[in-house]
Structure formats: C-alpha cells, structure tokens
Amino acid sequence: MxxxxxxxxxxxLLLLATEPGGQATSGRIAGSVGTNPVVIRRLAGQLARAGLLRVRRGPGGAELARPPEEITLAEVWMAMRRPGLPLLPNHPGPRMNGDALGRAVPGLLRGVLDDAERAMEDHLSGVTLRELHARVVEA
Incomplete structure (x- = not known):
C-alpha cells in the first residue's frame, strides 16, 4: 500500500512541477493518475504536512513548497509511509513451543529486510524530483 x-x-508532485500554476486541480491530477480526486486531496494533505507542497482552497490551489531540485524521493517516501510499519513485512514465527530455528528466523529475517529498506531509502535520498522531471521531459 x-x-x-x-x-x-x-x-x-511531478504534475505540479510540470503544469503552470492554477491548472493542477485535484480533478486534473486524478485524471492523470487514474484515481478519484478525494484520493489526490488526501495524499496532497500528507505531502503538505511533510512540507513538500502548499495547498490553498479553491481550484488549482496546490504548488510545490520548494524547488524540485530540493525535494528528494526519500522525503516523499517518508511522507507516505506509516511510522512503525515496515515496507517488507515478516512472519511472526511460532507463537508457542516453536523449535530454535522457528524462534530465530523472524528476528534474523527482520534484520535483513530492515537493511534492504534502509538501502532503498539511501538510494531515494540521492534522486530529486528535478531529475525525474527531466526524464519526463525527455520522454
């Protein structure tokens, strides 16, 4: 999710970086994404709380809070994830009377999965919205 x-x-965010001010309404963005405007407004609220965009009431009331070269994908990732919930879930292991392996695997695997998520976040911190925007323009 x-x-x-x-x-x-x-x-x-890419649409806001691309479209002239005032044209990127929740309806316009929803059409581009293929979802409902309510979903767009909810996610825009999360992005605004994270300091990535500013929202004003009325049509076209959203804009980037900072230039695209100052917004990393890691910031967007952190704005969208729920604290305490890992990206890669793990099975809990046996509730009772498990053997030594059954008790050990969940903790071992959790460490590996957490390392993988940190590596992904590190990679995302090196990619800016401007870089993605440039790729869109090239395409």
Whole structure:
C-alpha cells in the first residue's frame, strides 16, 4: 500500500512541477493518475504536512513548497509511509513451543529486510524530483 501511495505522490508532485500554476486541480491530477480526486486531496494533505507542497482552497490551489531540485524521493517516501510499519513485512514465527530455528528466523529475517529498506531509502535520498522531471521531459 505504501508503494502505491508513494507512486501517486510522485505523480502529484511531478504534475505540479510540470503544469503552470492554477491548472493542477485535484480533478486534473486524478485524471492523470487514474484515481478519484478525494484520493489526490488526501495524499496532497500528507505531502503538505511533510512540507513538500502548499495547498490553498479553491481550484488549482496546490504548488510545490520548494524547488524540485530540493525535494528528494526519500522525503516523499517518508511522507507516505506509516511510522512503525515496515515496507517488507515478516512472519511472526511460532507463537508457542516453536523449535530454535522457528524462534530465530523472524528476528534474523527482520534484520535483513530492515537493511534492504534502509538501502532503498539511501538510494531515494540521492534522486530529486528535478531529475525525474527531466526524464519526463525527455520522454
């Protein structure tokens, strides 16, 4: 679920970086994303609380809070994920009377999955919205 919210949030921010001010309404963005304007407004609220965009009431009332070269994908990722919930869930292991392996695997795997998520976040911190925007323009 967080990966979907992240992708839609990136779409929202790219549209705001691309379209002239006042044209990127929630309806326009929803049409581009292929979802409902309510979903766009909810995610825009999360992005605004994270300091990535500013929202004003009325049509076309959203704009980037900072230039695209100052917004990293890691910031968008953190705005969309729910604290305490890992991206890669793990099975809990046996509730009672498990063998030593059964008790050990969940903790071992959790460490590996957490390392993978940190590596992804590190990579995302090196990619800016401007870089993605340039790729869109090239395409």
């Amino acid at each position: 967080v990966a979907t919210r992240f992708a839609v949030a990136i779409h929202i």
